[in-house]
Amino acid sequence: MSSESPTPFRTVLRGYEPAQVDQHVRELTTSLTALQQQSEQLQRHVQELQSRTDAAEAAVISAQDDSKDRTPTFTEFGERVAKILSLADDEARDLVTRARSDAEAIVADAEAHAKKVRKEAEQYSLDWKSEVDAEAARILEEARTQADDMRDEAERDANARRSEAQALYEQERAKSAQAAAAFETTLAERRGKVEQEFAARTALAEQQLAAVTDRAAQVQREADRARSEAERLAQQQLADANRQAQEIVAAAKDKAERIRAESERELAAATQRRDSINAQLTNVRQMLATLSGSPAMPLDLLADDDEEAATSSKKN
Numbered sequence: 001m002s003s004e005s006p007t008p009f010r011t012v013l014r015g016y017e018p019a020q021v022d023q024h025v026r027e028l029t030t031s032l033t034a035l036q037q038q039s040e041q042l043q044r045h046v047q048e049l050q051s052r053t054d055a056a057e058a059a060v061i062s063a064q065d066d067s068k069d070r071t072p073t074f075t076e077f078g079e080r081v082a083k084i085l086s087l088a089d090d091e092a093r094d095l096v097t098r099a100r101s102d103a104e105a106i107v108a109d110a111e112a113h114a115k116k117v118r119k120e121a122e123q124y125s126l127d128w129k130s131e132v133d134a135e136a137a138r139i140l141e142e143a144r145t146q147a148d149d150m151r152d153e154a155e156r157d158a159n160a161r162r163s164e165a166q167a168l169y170e171q172e173r174a175k176s177a178q179a180a181a182a183f184e185t186t187l188a189e190r191r192g193k194v195e196q197e198f199a200a201r202t203a204l205a206e207q208q209l210a211a212v213t214d215r216a217a218q219v220q221r222e223a224d225r226a227r228s229e230a231e232r233l234a235q236q237q238l239a240d241a242n243r244q245a246q247e248i249v250a251a252a253k254d255k256a257e258r259i260r261a262e263s264e265r266e267l268a269a270a271t272q273r274r275d276s277i278n279a280q281l282t283n284v285r286q287m288l289a290t291l292s293g294s295p296a297m298p299l300d301l302l303a304d305d306d307e308e309a310a311t312s313s314k315k316n
Helices: 018-069 079-292 299-315
Strands: none
16 A cells, blocks of 8 residues: 555645645554554464464364274384374374464454454544544635635736736827827838939939930940041042042153153254264265365264264253
8 A cells, every 4th residue: 555645635825834734644644554554464464373273273173083083002013102102192182282272362362453453443544534524624614715815816906907907008009009100100201201312313313314325425426427527538638649649640740751752852853963963074074085085984983973972962
Protein backbone atom coordinates (compact mmCIF):
# COMPACT_ATOMS: atom_id res chain seq x y z
CA MET A 1 0.00 0.00 0.00
CA SER A 2 1.09 3.56 -0.56
CA SER A 3 2.32 5.49 2.46
CA GLU A 4 0.59 8.71 1.29
CA SER A 5 -2.84 9.43 -0.18
CA PRO A 6 -4.04 12.66 -1.80
CA THR A 7 -5.85 14.88 0.69
CA PRO A 8 -9.53 15.64 0.05
CA PHE A 9 -9.09 19.31 1.00
CA ARG A 10 -9.05 22.25 -1.35
CA THR A 11 -6.47 24.94 -0.69
CA VAL A 12 -7.96 28.39 -0.04
CA LEU A 13 -6.52 31.79 0.57
CA ARG A 14 -7.79 32.22 4.16
CA GLY A 15 -8.44 29.66 6.97
CA TYR A 16 -6.11 27.03 8.42
CA GLU A 17 -2.58 26.85 7.19
CA PRO A 18 -2.72 24.41 4.24
CA ALA A 19 0.74 23.02 4.98
CA GLN A 20 -0.21 22.13 8.58
CA VAL A 21 -3.47 20.51 7.46
CA ASP A 22 -1.64 18.49 4.82
CA GLN A 23 1.02 17.46 7.37
CA HIS A 24 -1.63 16.31 9.86
CA VAL A 25 -3.46 14.34 7.21
CA ARG A 26 -0.21 12.73 6.07
CA GLU A 27 0.59 11.70 9.67
CA LEU A 28 -2.88 10.18 10.13
CA THR A 29 -2.59 8.38 6.81
CA THR A 30 0.86 7.07 7.71
CA SER A 31 -0.36 5.77 11.10
CA LEU A 32 -3.37 4.07 9.55
CA THR A 33 -1.18 2.51 6.87
CA ALA A 34 1.26 1.21 9.52
CA LEU A 35 -1.61 -0.34 11.52
CA GLN A 36 -3.00 -1.94 8.40
CA GLN A 37 0.41 -3.34 7.50
CA GLN A 38 0.86 -4.66 11.08
CA SER A 39 -2.58 -6.26 10.96
CA GLU A 40 -1.79 -7.89 7.64
CA GLN A 41 1.53 -9.14 9.03
CA LEU A 42 -0.22 -10.66 12.07
CA GLN A 43 -2.78 -12.23 9.80
CA ARG A 44 -0.01 -13.83 7.74
CA HIS A 45 1.69 -15.04 10.95
CA VAL A 46 -1.58 -16.51 12.24
CA GLN A 47 -2.13 -18.22 8.91
CA GLU A 48 1.40 -19.61 9.02
CA LEU A 49 0.92 -20.91 12.59
CA GLN A 50 -2.45 -22.33 11.60
CA SER A 51 -0.79 -24.14 8.69
CA ARG A 52 1.91 -25.53 10.96
CA THR A 53 -0.70 -26.55 13.56
CA ASP A 54 -2.75 -28.26 10.89
CA ALA A 55 0.34 -30.10 9.70
CA ALA A 56 1.22 -31.16 13.26
CA GLU A 57 -2.34 -32.29 13.93
CA ALA A 58 -2.32 -34.26 10.72
CA ALA A 59 0.94 -35.92 11.74
CA VAL A 60 -0.41 -36.72 15.23
CA ILE A 61 -3.63 -38.12 13.81
CA SER A 62 -1.65 -40.22 11.39
CA ALA A 63 0.58 -41.45 14.20
CA GLN A 64 -2.43 -42.22 16.36
CA ASP A 65 -4.04 -44.15 13.55
CA ASP A 66 -0.87 -46.10 13.07
CA SER A 67 -0.62 -46.80 16.82
CA LYS A 68 -4.17 -48.08 16.85
CA ASP A 69 -3.44 -50.45 14.04
CA ARG A 70 -0.10 -51.55 15.34
CA THR A 71 1.48 -50.81 18.72
CA PRO A 72 5.25 -50.90 18.25
CA THR A 73 6.99 -53.37 20.63
CA PHE A 74 10.46 -52.96 19.10
CA THR A 75 11.24 -56.41 20.60
CA GLU A 76 12.58 -57.64 17.31
CA PHE A 77 15.44 -55.10 17.63
CA GLY A 78 16.64 -56.34 21.03
CA GLU A 79 15.86 -55.25 24.52
CA ARG A 80 18.28 -52.35 24.64
CA VAL A 81 17.33 -51.00 21.21
CA ALA A 82 13.68 -51.57 22.02
CA LYS A 83 13.98 -49.52 25.14
CA ILE A 84 15.70 -46.69 23.20
CA LEU A 85 13.08 -46.74 20.50
CA SER A 86 10.29 -46.79 23.05
CA LEU A 87 11.77 -43.80 24.81
CA ALA A 88 12.13 -42.01 21.46
CA ASP A 89 8.53 -42.79 20.60
CA ASP A 90 7.34 -41.50 23.94
CA GLU A 91 9.45 -38.37 23.52
CA ALA A 92 8.04 -37.85 20.05
CA ARG A 93 4.52 -38.15 21.38
CA ASP A 94 5.34 -35.63 24.08
CA LEU A 95 6.88 -33.28 21.51
CA VAL A 96 3.82 -33.55 19.31
CA THR A 97 1.55 -32.92 22.26
CA ARG A 98 3.59 -29.92 23.39
CA ALA A 99 3.84 -28.61 19.83
CA ARG A 100 0.08 -28.86 19.47
CA SER A 101 -0.40 -27.08 22.77
CA ASP A 102 2.16 -24.41 21.85
CA ALA A 103 0.61 -23.97 18.41
CA GLU A 104 -2.86 -23.68 19.84
CA ALA A 105 -1.59 -21.14 22.38
CA ILE A 106 0.26 -19.16 19.72
CA VAL A 107 -2.74 -19.25 17.43
CA ALA A 108 -5.00 -18.12 20.25
CA ASP A 109 -2.61 -15.32 21.21
CA ALA A 110 -2.19 -14.24 17.59
CA GLU A 111 -5.91 -14.27 16.98
CA ALA A 112 -6.50 -12.27 20.15
CA HIS A 113 -3.77 -9.81 19.25
CA ALA A 114 -5.01 -9.56 15.70
CA LYS A 115 -8.57 -8.96 16.89
CA LYS A 116 -7.27 -6.33 19.28
CA VAL A 117 -5.16 -4.63 16.60
CA ARG A 118 -8.00 -4.84 14.09
CA LYS A 119 -10.44 -3.40 16.60
CA GLU A 120 -8.00 -0.61 17.51
CA ALA A 121 -7.36 0.08 13.85
CA GLU A 122 -11.05 0.12 13.06
CA GLN A 123 -11.75 2.38 16.01
CA TYR A 124 -8.83 4.61 15.08
CA SER A 125 -10.01 4.66 11.50
CA LEU A 126 -13.54 5.57 12.62
CA ASP A 127 -12.22 8.26 14.94
CA TRP A 128 -9.87 9.56 12.28
CA LYS A 129 -12.63 9.47 9.66
CA SER A 130 -14.99 11.35 11.96
CA GLU A 131 -12.31 13.88 12.75
CA VAL A 132 -11.39 14.22 9.12
CA ASP A 133 -15.05 14.50 8.09
CA ALA A 134 -15.67 17.19 10.70
CA GLU A 135 -12.51 19.02 9.72
CA ALA A 136 -13.38 18.68 6.06
CA ALA A 137 -16.91 19.96 6.66
CA ARG A 138 -15.58 22.91 8.63
CA ILE A 139 -12.90 23.65 6.04
CA LEU A 140 -15.46 23.22 3.27
CA GLU A 141 -17.84 25.64 4.97
CA GLU A 142 -15.05 28.12 5.51
CA ALA A 143 -13.96 27.62 1.92
CA ARG A 144 -17.50 28.24 0.68
CA THR A 145 -17.77 31.37 2.81
CA GLN A 146 -14.40 32.56 1.65
CA ALA A 147 -15.27 31.64 -1.94
CA ASP A 148 -18.50 33.66 -1.70
CA ASP A 149 -16.59 36.58 -0.22
CA MET A 150 -13.90 36.28 -2.83
CA ARG A 151 -16.51 35.95 -5.59
CA ASP A 152 -18.32 39.06 -4.37
CA GLU A 153 -15.04 40.92 -4.06
CA ALA A 154 -13.95 39.65 -7.46
CA GLU A 155 -17.25 40.75 -8.99
CA ARG A 156 -16.90 44.19 -7.42
CA ASP A 157 -13.30 44.38 -8.56
CA ALA A 158 -14.28 43.12 -12.00
CA ASN A 159 -17.09 45.69 -12.27
CA ALA A 160 -14.72 48.45 -11.18
CA ARG A 161 -12.06 47.27 -13.58
CA ARG A 162 -14.67 46.87 -16.31
CA SER A 163 -15.79 50.46 -15.74
CA GLU A 164 -12.20 51.66 -15.72
CA ALA A 165 -11.47 49.63 -18.84
CA GLN A 166 -14.57 51.01 -20.57
CA ALA A 167 -13.59 54.58 -19.64
CA LEU A 168 -10.03 53.94 -20.73
CA TYR A 169 -11.31 52.36 -23.94
CA GLU A 170 -13.50 55.38 -24.68
CA GLN A 171 -10.61 57.70 -23.90
CA GLU A 172 -8.22 55.73 -26.06
CA ARG A 173 -10.80 55.51 -28.85
CA ALA A 174 -11.24 59.30 -28.73
CA LYS A 175 -7.48 59.73 -28.79
CA SER A 176 -7.23 57.27 -31.66
CA ALA A 177 -9.95 59.09 -33.59
CA GLN A 178 -8.25 62.43 -32.95
CA ALA A 179 -4.88 61.00 -33.92
CA ALA A 180 -6.41 59.44 -37.05
CA ALA A 181 -7.98 62.78 -38.01
CA ALA A 182 -4.69 64.58 -37.41
CA PHE A 183 -2.89 61.92 -39.39
CA GLU A 184 -5.37 62.24 -42.27
CA THR A 185 -4.94 66.03 -42.23
CA THR A 186 -1.17 65.75 -42.15
CA LEU A 187 -1.28 63.08 -44.84
CA ALA A 188 -3.51 65.27 -47.04
CA GLU A 189 -1.18 68.24 -46.55
CA ARG A 190 1.86 66.13 -47.33
CA ARG A 191 0.09 64.59 -50.31
CA GLY A 192 -0.82 68.09 -51.63
CA LYS A 193 2.70 69.34 -51.04
CA VAL A 194 4.17 66.29 -52.74
CA GLU A 195 1.77 66.64 -55.67
CA GLN A 196 2.65 70.34 -56.04
CA GLU A 197 6.34 69.59 -55.81
CA PHE A 198 5.94 66.74 -58.28
CA ALA A 199 3.99 69.01 -60.68
CA ALA A 200 6.64 71.74 -60.35
CA ARG A 201 9.45 69.28 -60.93
CA THR A 202 7.55 67.77 -63.86
CA ALA A 203 7.00 71.21 -65.42
CA LEU A 204 10.65 72.13 -64.85
CA ALA A 205 11.76 68.83 -66.35
CA GLU A 206 9.49 69.38 -69.35
CA GLN A 207 10.86 72.92 -69.77
CA GLN A 208 14.41 71.63 -69.51
CA LEU A 209 13.57 68.87 -71.97
CA ALA A 210 12.03 71.39 -74.39
CA ALA A 211 15.07 73.67 -74.03
CA VAL A 212 17.42 70.77 -74.60
CA THR A 213 15.33 69.65 -77.59
CA ASP A 214 15.37 73.19 -79.07
CA ARG A 215 19.09 73.50 -78.43
CA ALA A 216 19.66 70.14 -80.07
CA ALA A 217 17.58 71.20 -83.08
CA GLN A 218 19.45 74.53 -83.26
CA VAL A 219 22.79 72.77 -83.03
CA GLN A 220 21.63 70.36 -85.74
CA ARG A 221 20.56 73.26 -87.97
CA GLU A 222 23.84 75.06 -87.35
CA ALA A 223 25.71 71.90 -88.10
CA ASP A 224 23.70 71.45 -91.32
CA ARG A 225 24.39 75.07 -92.30
CA ALA A 226 28.07 74.71 -91.47
CA ARG A 227 28.26 71.51 -93.46
CA SER A 228 26.43 73.09 -96.39
CA GLU A 229 28.65 76.19 -96.22
CA ALA A 230 31.75 74.03 -96.00
CA GLU A 231 30.58 71.98 -98.97
CA ARG A 232 29.77 75.18 -100.89
CA LEU A 233 33.13 76.74 -100.04
CA ALA A 234 34.91 73.54 -100.96
CA GLN A 235 33.08 73.37 -104.28
CA GLN A 236 33.74 77.07 -104.89
CA GLN A 237 37.41 76.69 -104.00
CA LEU A 238 37.60 73.66 -106.24
CA ALA A 239 35.91 75.56 -109.05
CA ASP A 240 38.22 78.56 -108.51
CA ALA A 241 41.23 76.26 -108.45
CA ASN A 242 40.05 74.56 -111.64
CA ARG A 243 39.38 77.92 -113.26
CA GLN A 244 42.74 79.31 -112.16
CA ALA A 245 44.44 76.16 -113.35
CA GLN A 246 42.66 76.41 -116.68
CA GLU A 247 43.57 80.10 -116.92
CA ILE A 248 47.19 79.34 -116.04
CA VAL A 249 47.27 76.51 -118.57
CA ALA A 250 45.62 78.73 -121.20
CA ALA A 251 48.01 81.59 -120.45
CA ALA A 252 50.94 79.20 -120.61
CA LYS A 253 49.66 77.82 -123.88
CA ASP A 254 49.16 81.33 -125.26
CA LYS A 255 52.61 82.38 -124.11
CA ALA A 256 54.15 79.26 -125.55
CA GLU A 257 52.26 79.82 -128.77
CA ARG A 258 53.38 83.42 -128.89
CA ILE A 259 56.96 82.43 -128.19
CA ARG A 260 56.80 79.72 -130.84
CA ALA A 261 55.23 82.07 -133.36
CA GLU A 262 57.71 84.78 -132.54
CA SER A 263 60.54 82.29 -132.78
CA GLU A 264 59.23 81.10 -136.08
CA ARG A 265 58.94 84.67 -137.30
CA GLU A 266 62.40 85.47 -136.08
CA LEU A 267 63.72 82.29 -137.62
CA ALA A 268 61.99 83.10 -140.86
CA ALA A 269 63.32 86.65 -140.77
CA ALA A 270 66.78 85.36 -139.94
CA THR A 271 66.55 82.82 -142.72
CA GLN A 272 65.39 85.50 -145.07
CA ARG A 273 68.19 87.78 -143.97
CA ARG A 274 70.62 84.93 -144.32
CA ASP A 275 69.40 84.18 -147.76
CA SER A 276 69.56 87.87 -148.64
CA ILE A 277 73.02 88.14 -147.17
CA ASN A 278 74.10 85.00 -148.96
CA ALA A 279 72.81 86.42 -152.16
CA GLN A 280 74.59 89.69 -151.53
CA LEU A 281 77.76 87.86 -150.60
CA THR A 282 77.53 85.81 -153.70
CA ASN A 283 77.19 88.92 -155.71
CA VAL A 284 80.07 90.54 -153.84
CA ARG A 285 82.30 87.49 -154.33
CA GLN A 286 81.48 87.41 -157.93
CA MET A 287 82.23 91.09 -158.20
CA LEU A 288 85.48 90.68 -156.24
CA ALA A 289 86.44 87.72 -158.28
CA THR A 290 85.79 89.60 -161.39
CA LEU A 291 87.73 92.59 -160.23
CA SER A 292 90.70 90.67 -158.76
CA GLY A 293 90.73 87.70 -160.95
CA SER A 294 90.94 85.32 -157.88
CA PRO A 295 88.62 82.36 -157.45
CA ALA A 296 85.40 82.89 -155.56
CA MET A 297 85.03 81.65 -151.79
CA PRO A 298 83.15 78.41 -151.37
CA LEU A 299 79.50 78.89 -150.66
CA ASP A 300 79.44 76.57 -147.61
CA LEU A 301 81.94 78.74 -145.78
CA LEU A 302 79.99 81.78 -146.68
CA ALA A 303 76.87 80.04 -145.42
CA ASP A 304 78.52 79.22 -142.08
CA ASP A 305 79.61 82.81 -141.75
CA ASP A 306 76.10 83.93 -142.54
CA GLU A 307 74.57 81.57 -139.90
CA GLU A 308 76.96 82.85 -137.24
CA ALA A 309 76.09 86.36 -138.18
CA ALA A 310 72.37 85.58 -138.03
CA THR A 311 72.70 83.88 -134.65
CA SER A 312 74.67 86.75 -133.24
CA SER A 313 72.10 89.16 -134.58
CA LYS A 314 69.24 87.10 -132.99
CA LYS A 315 70.94 87.09 -129.61
CA ASN A 316 71.38 90.82 -129.79
